[in-house]
Amino acid sequence: MSAAIKGPSLTLKAREAISGWLFVSPILTGFMIFFVGPLIAVFYYSTTEWNLLSQQSHFVGMENYVDALTRNDTFWNVLVNSLVFAAGLVPLNMLLALGLALALSRSVRGAVFFRTVFFAPVITSAVAWAIIWTFLLQHESGAVNRALSVIGINGPNWLHEPHWAMASVIFTRVLKTVGLNMILYIAALQSIPRDYTEAARLEGANGWEIFRRITWPLLAPTTLVIMVITVVGSLKVFDHIYLMTGGGPQNATLVLAFYIYEQGFKFFNTGYASALAVILFVLILALTILQTILKAARK
Amino acid sequence: MAKLHLKELRKSYGTVDVIKGIDLTIEDGEFCVFIGPSGCGKSTLLRMIAGLEDITGGTFEIDGSRMNDIAPAKRGVAMVFQSYALYPHLSVYENIAFGLKVRKTSASEIKTRVGEAVTMLQLEKLTERYPRELSGGQRQRVAIGRAIVGQPQTFLFDEPLSNLDAELRVHMRTQISELHQRLKRTMIYVTHDQVEAMTLADKIVLLRDGRIEQVGTPHDLYERPQNLFAAQFIGAPKMNIFKLTDECQNLRENLKLDRNAHYFGIRPDSFEIVQPGEGILSGKVRLNEYLGNACLIHADIEGHDPVILEQPVGTKITTGTTISLNAKADNVHAFAKDGNRIA
């Protein structure tokens, strides 16, 4: 009658692992179907020549890539445009976000009001934002040029001169997105204990030194996150361009995401568009990895 | 030299008065401890001295010059924060050197001064570590190191030991005491631990609700508390207070208390247990707590609040028995109706 107590047949660790997998399985399934699936599909399409209209597809290997990278000048122009857009938007956005956060993170009078003002564009519809700015930036009747004429400046035709068009989409895009980065910076600033700045102040550091030696280094993780999402966001920009300039004038604002759209849905070169999408994907992935490595190396 | 002089010092946040008029002189080289219940304004007062809070009213002087509008860094003070406030992204060495660096001290000078501090605080092996890699006691030492390299005239400590375990607290307390003896600088130390206050202080400032209740040496505060609050705040277990009601006028005679005495107090260790009938009070023992070096006996006294008395360990007392208590007239503290000490 010695009924030895029989434990469960699996170890605790194994059972925990099983329930862990069970818990994540729904999201994992969704991730596979809706994310990994299309990703693989795009890779596959990029190796075909496929016209959506004629529904005819045949395998062409790397032909689409070779096409984009060697035979097609437009691609390189588009890539340069995308990089110019990112190079203008990212620093401007981050500097402005940091400046606003530094000014508005303290509990000064009106801080909450201004935080709301700068955050409002983030939650505004991109369509509405673009349309409003298109009106404001019109050549003769736009509010911007009329305001400029008051102080005697004859404003350019913002959206129809190549350089000004690029500057305009960058600037209006910064205003649309800076609020989010500002909020991230404010949250990070507020999580820095007050003791650090007080200790530094007692030791004789002035405002600039406190920022340079204490605040900025402590913001580094946040800066990395903000940089990654801003770079990625700037390379993926589409709606803003579509609505404000349609890629023009003379392709001056034709960026990668917009070019992909044109190739895929206007000219129905699905295979070629897929190859472009893969290139964009690789570009973003590479930049993100690079940024992370740079940050890790500085530690 | 740093003699601190606080005149009618006040602080309010909006309509809330936090410091309600403090007059205090702290001599050069003195070790002054601010003690008082939580929320009484100890930290606020210290931060006003440091310059981290602005002064709403009154004057604060160091060596006769008005400091109210002088920047914190120009007051010659260094502060050790309760949280230590070590910069997490800087190594121990860089933390200690920080103040010297921003003050544009020459590299060689920084090296010698940080070196001295590091040796003095036995941090030699830790200089390349980051704060997160240090124990509480080590962080505390780094914080002290950061304060001493600037060679300030005045040191401010805000509950520096409250995050340490009991043993380390005793150790660090003696270290701080030695530091004071070696540097001979003015030190102001905030605590709510009365053992720290009694052992470290030349002068104790007892605060309550933004006001000073008593200023004096540890001996003064223990032997001659100026009011009921001071009497009950200093000393553990706290002083037993009795109210002189009409029914117990005989006590007034027996203890030779002043005509105006309304309350009297007796410390737990001032009671003696005497033969039944010979004492001034009799009580029924409710509880006997063994502390190792003494016992605490809790007894109910008819017509008064229960008392606590401290007795040598050998005392054989069982709960439920009635004991007779006596106290020498010298050990009895008399207080008037308003709570202030008589004589």
Ligand SMILES: Nc1ncnc2c1ncn2[C@@H]1O[C@H](COP(=O)(O)OP(=O)(O)OP(=O)(O)O)[C@@H](O)[C@H]1O
């Ligand atoms: N920024 C502030 N605004 C309003 N009231 C404040 C502010 N800072 C402190 N107080 C109030 O001032 C009083 C004194 O605070 P203080 O921190 O000086 O107390 P303390 O004696 O150091 O207490 P503890 O022992 O708990 O540290 C408290 O009642 C507190 O609520």
Ligand SMILES: [Mg+2]
């Ligand atoms: Mg405090």
